[in-house]
Amino acid sequence: MSEIPTQIPIKIFLVDNHRSFMDGLQMVIDTQKPRMEIIGTATTTHEAIEMAIQLKPDVILLDLEFDDTSGLDILPALLEKTKSKILILTGVRDSNIHEMTIMKGAHGVLFKGESVKEIIKAIERVHAGGTWVDNAMLGRVLGHNGKNRTTVPTDPEARKIASLTPREREIITTLLKFESSTNDEIAGQLCISKHTLKNNLTVIYSKLEMKNRVQLIKYALNHRLASLE
Template identity: 40%
Template sequence: MLNVHAHPIQVHLVALPLTAWGLERLVQTAHPRLELAGVAASVAESLLLLERQAPPDVVVLDLDGEDGTGSLVVLHARTRAKVLVVSGSRDAALHDSVVLAGAFGVVHKSESPAILLKAIEKVHEGELWIDRSATSRIFMELTRQKAAHAKDPEKQKIAMLTVRERQTISAMASDAAAPGKVFAERLNISEHTLRNHLTSIYSKLGLANRLDLYAYAHKHGLNEAL
């Protein structure tokens, strides 16, 4: 049973409607320890909501409804909340990449509701929700990244980009002046999604704007189509 504290843990959910429905009711069963702070169907919608309200303590993100870890990077960069990911994937590499991208842990959808509630509480306390084997893998990857960064920091930054982010850079490197709507249509995504991709790209590459991205892409050969 969860301990009752004076101030409930504020939980914000980011999941597609069917999954969100179940998560919302699970959080409600843990009241007053947990309190629902908001529900959004996507990271883009979540960021709009969070601009108008106090930041939650924990964001529970259903990664299965998002375009890879790029959305997690955006969420992590734009909110101070601790992010806990839920996913139906058993891919250890994906779980590791989620933590490396800033999440505090991953809960598989086959786990019991009690496990998810416990994970939310532990993440709120600042603990990582990962097993020992994942801890070892992540430590080794961080060590490898640190060594690679020392040798070639730009190559390491580029290695962090997802395929979709590389495609976005390639498209936008073709014309520094075209409006975002043109690139969104070319990539068959919404302008909201394009902005999310750009926020993630800027964060990973240490850039400030599209002009910086245009110059960086041509300097490092990212303007070529994948």
Template identity: 35%
Template sequence: MTDDVLAESVPIQVFIVDDHKTILWGLQRLVESARPHMQVAGVASCREALFASLSSKKIDVIVLDLDLGGQSSIEIIPFILQNSTAKILILTGDRSPSVHRAAILAGAKGIVLKDESAETLLQAIKQIHAGEVWIDHRLMDRILDLLPGQANQKSVQEVAQSKDSELTAREREIIRAVVLQRGAKGIVIAEALNISEHTLRNHLSTIYAKLKIRNRIDLFVYASEHSLDQDAEI
């Protein structure tokens, strides 16, 4: 049995956080409808209930309402990440790129708007569980425009050159493919590279480690600032 088949046979444990009981109920039913691929690990309607569950439950993905009781959930993301291995998917009705940027920089792996389809939410859960980032491609450019530039800092440039030298030709090719297909699903990028999605994830993990970055958003920024989106040969 391959790693991919084994991973698919184990349900994704989803913890849902929303302070509206009706929405919470609906999200529970939605996730449970995706059995056997995923199941509800627990629910919470406030941050305190979430915190109490972090150490006592096996959680793979946390679907986190951005607004809990009138308070932004962005400020609790670092605490969640320090106390859990779960990946965070933000659910929000806020379309502000600056808010989305703040959530990503805080450590969220994806953002789904509340008016998106049920299928979109389920796909986002699967994708971030697989190690990808989920952000609406229509908002990607606007979010990236708000990320801080560092290309004019000499010390950063020197460090970047050192990191770049560790990349293989194949890794540079993969970076270019990921950047050119901004917002595409991992399977689409993998097919363009004639590799499996599992192999792509392995390559990306190695690239992230070499460049000391966390996800595809960081990779887009890094590649743009250091011309890695232009110098790879395909």
């Protein structure tokens, strides 16, 4: 009698700084054995990179909001140093940030409030080589890389500036008006959390090819990106 082949589980690595949420998610995924299994968890971006290299997961579920940095910041390193598929699982509702994660190489974006069924389907989809994004977002991302190229300015700096959304320009304006304020204070002026501000700044830095807030402020002043009136 021939043996029934053993099913190879999808190896999943969870990266989230909310321990209670991660524990709940682990319980959910544990119900999917032997199809899936959690092989590790991390609560900081630093340990996430080190553990991902060691564990070699098939799929990484990555949050965007951390105390030390943004999940966006470690996406390039995770993609470069591992062969894992990366599924963003987040409570952040900013579509501009979601699009940036896809453009940076993430394989999908999923909200934390989604049903167990949707989370499992998303994991299976990205593991199989697909993407998990809604049609509206997919259209916008393709627009960044497709026909819309002919409608953007040809000057490199003008093209970068044109990519900024009205909300991103508002953030830059606020940074200029309150240049000496902390990120917590800037976030308060914008009525958003410091984590959301951090994610938005990461997107802005990426678009304008800046490394930090000082460079951004200097660039904004030189290119008159906002009025200080």
